[in-house]
Amino acid sequence: MAETIKVLVSEEEVNERIKTLGKQISENYAGKQIHMICVLKGGVFFMCELAKRISVPVSLDFMCVSSYGDATTSSGVVRIAKDLDESIEGKDVLIVEDIIDSGRTLYYLIDVLKKRNPKSIQLCTLLDKPERRERDVKVDYVGFEIPDEFVVGYGLDYAQKYRNLPYIGVVEGVE
Numbered sequence: 001m002a003e004t005i006k007v008l009v010s011e012e013e014v015n016e017r018i019k020t021l022g023k024q025i026s027e028n029y030a031g032k033q034i035h036m037i038c039v040l041k042g043g044v045f046f047m048c049e050l051a052k053r054i055s056v057p058v059s060l061d062f063m064c065v066s067s068y069g070d071a072t073t074s075s076g077v078v079r080i081a082k083d084l085d086e087s088i089e090g091k092d093v094l095i096v097e098d099i100i101d102s103g104r105t106l107y108y109l110i111d112v113l114k115k116r117n118p119k120s121i122q123l124c125t126l127l128d129k130p131e132r133r134e135r136d137v138k139v140d141y142v143g144f145e146i147p148d149e150f151v152v153g154y155g156l157d158y159a160q161k162y163r164n165l166p167y168i169g170v171v172e173g174v175e
């Protein structure tokens with residue numbers, strides 16, 4: 001059976017929600033500069049859209065963490081494949097992630113980043129699957145809470161495909 005994508009969150013809904021998040025984040029960081037850290041690769045589409053909606057000064061950095069596992073589940077063993085370019089010491093850090101699933105990746109990442117003495121760390125995720133949580137991760141900003149389904153689009157992939165979809169959908173027809 002061929003793979004098809006069922007729309008879960010439309011392009012308009014995603015864009016509206018990101019505008020609202022940007023406004024909220026700008027208000028909460030009034031008078032400060034936000035050092036946004038994008039978790040590659042999935043977080044990149046979200047970070048670009050979100051950064052454009054934030055009205056306080058921002059700087060950007062990127063980190064790539066991969067968790068060993070198969071295509072759809074994370075093993076909990078996390079590896080830093082690309083570290084940040086700049087120090088985060090004394091900075092107000094906002095981690096930008098595509099999705100929090102088991103929470104293992106972010107649990108590990110927050111622990112690593114806290115040791116580098118940022119002034120503050122907050123977490124913003126486009127999607128949250130709270131039902132799947134295995135590690136307690138404090139999420140400060142959530143785009144959408146979604147049910148336990150495997151989703152793609154807006155940065156999220158299935159075997160590296162579909163990241164460029166401008167909406168969020170569920171893959172159907174996968175064995």
Ligand code: IMP
Pocket residue numbers: 042067074097098099100101102103104105106149150151152156157158
């Ligand atoms: P966690 O460590 O289980 O929270 O896994 C987070 C990572 O797993 C995300 O950053 C995604 O890369 C991937 N992931 C989890 N759920 C999905 C999904 O529904 N679609 C695509 N990737 C997912």
Ligand code: MG
Pocket residue numbers: 039040041042043097098099
């Ligand atoms: Mg990710």
